[in-house]
Amino acid sequence: MQMLSPKSAPKAIGPYSIAVKSNGFIFISGQLPVDIETGELIKGDIKKATSVILKNVKNILEEVGSSLEKVVKVNVYMKDISKFSEFNEIYGKFFESHKPARAVVQVSGLPKDSDIEIEFIAEE
Template structure:
């Protein structure tokens, strides 16, 4: 097991790794819509926050020479299921050809007051 860390995605906000490489797979911790350049959530709408999360995921994947095409499973956490359609629309732009397995759930709260958080599992080539 090997931690994966990059400055292309926000630093962990607690005692955990951004992601872990194990047995040919990358297991990513929940990715928040934090701008990695300033460590803050600057996006205010769920669409903007989803875009930031997806860009953070791409940054982490690039660190291990992978892309969204290597993602096999995602889990989306929403602070309100009412935003499902807006998140789904942005998410769909990133996964237009390759569609990984996915779960999407509403939770009581997301760290740092975020509206969306996404975790993933990717397969090494």
């Protein structure tokens, strides 16, 4: 197992690794919609928040030798499931022909009072 600290990722806000390589897979911890350049948490706009997370994860995966096309599983946590169609519209632009397994659940709260958090599993 190898713990990774990609420079293209927002900094961890707790005692965990942003990403871990193990047995041919890359596990990416739940990502909040943090603009990597400003450090700003995107709130109140689920489309922009989703786009920021997916761009960050694309960069993380490429930095560690993988890609969005190698994602096999995605778990999505949303505070307001009524925003699902807006989320799905943006998500679909990043996963057009490649469609990993996915779960989307509504939660009562997320770190930093974020509207969304997404975690990923990809092949190396």
